[in-house]
Amino acid sequence: MFRWVIGVDLGGTQIRAIRTDLGGEKMARSQLPTEAASGGEAVVERIFTAIEEVLEKVEPKEVIGIGIGAPGPMDGDGRIYDPPNLTEWGDISLTERIHERFDRPTFAGNDANLAALGEHRFGAGQDVDDLVYMTVSTGIGGGIISGGRLLLGARGYAAEIGHQTLIAEGPICGCGQPGHLEALASGPSIARNAVQRLAEGASSTIADFGHEITGKSVTEAAKAGDELAQELIAKAGFYIGLGLVNLIHILEPQRILIGGGVSQAGDLLFEPIRETVLQHVMSPIYREVEIQPAALGADVGLMGGVALVLTHHK
Ligand SMILES: [Zn+2]
Structure with a gap:
């Protein structure tokens, strides 16, 4: 029925x-x-x-x-x-x-x-039981599947993976705390870095990709070959990679899936993420993790x- x-x-x-x-x-x-x-x-x-x-x-x-x-x-x-x-x-x-x-x-x-x-049942994580999903857009959020089950925490608030502290005295996050991953690599933080670099006189075509500078316009400029935009996306990738190193050491996922608007930058984002993970994990045994785009989109x-x-x- x-x-x-x-x-x-x-x-x-x-x-x-x-x-x-x-x-x-x-x-x-x-x-x-x-x-x-x-x-x-x-x-x-x-x-x-x-x-x-x-x-x-x-x-x-x-x-x-x-x-x-x-x-x-x-x-x-x-x-x-x-x-x-x-x-x-x-x-x-x-x-x-x-x-x-x-x-x-x-x-x-x-x-x-x-x-x-959703990615575990229908998307790019169907064949693994230890999975981290991260979305990088206006914020950075995520979900963790460990041993085939969603990791929820005591009351269901676990897996706020965008709010891990990477720089104790870093930029202030949307949540009010300093130096969280979200404050270093979300779309708005990438845009903020772009605005600052342009104000300092950096040469770039980013301003041609939309009436205001956003994570999306920086992503598009990067894909079109703009060097400053590529540098800013790579920097976001570096911090995302550092955040993933923390998660890899704690959870040992088999696969990490990344979605959200900033992930549209493709290899310009994924390559620095993978490089950072390879360089910063404590032992080669953690290098086998697969870092891939999510599949289900909007x-x-x-x-x-x-x-x-x-x-x-x-
Ligand atoms: Zn935060």
Whole structure:
């Protein structure tokens, strides 16, 4: 009787929902603006609408479950703590509310954790059980699969791999602490470095790649051959590599997958990452780790929601 799974992703400015079959084949999708400023209750209503849209012509009882991912720390009840892009959120349990409305088993998780699950079940990590997923975009987040299971920590807040301290007196991170990886290698930090170098008189075409300088414009300039942009991407790659060395020593993953907008720089980013790892691991036994691009692109959070449901479905 069970035929469908629903994934919901609250990342960015959009609420996105997807319905797949039990093998992850995409059958329907919907997208609505989050309009976060309208407050938590209004966002919950729009989440309901997005789910209703992918349920069209389907019996809700044929759905094995709904999996929802959101940015920022979120516990297993779908309570988001201090959501970065959802102001006026209030004390809302998303799993409780969605379950009340649709009467289906509902599961929630941090979107980067779910992305790791998604890549493990449907993407570039299907054949390994020890996997680190890292996304490098406006922030740096991640998820860890260890021994085939998502590593959650005591309350579900583990794997904030972008907030490892690399320079004790480094630049201030979005979280307020100094020298975190995110403050050294995210899109905005790459853009900030570009702005500074240009102000110092560096010669570069970066300003031609968009009306303002962003991680995306630096990435595009780097791919077009701009030397300063390539240098800035390589520097980000160096710090990402250092962060991965820490994770490799602690977790010994077989594979590391990197997604997010900055990963579009391709080998310009991946080569300095791999070089840094080779140079900084404590022993050659750690050099065998595979460092590769993630596979699921913009759908990684949605497929992570689907994977989360399937994880609970015995
Ligand atoms: Zn931080």
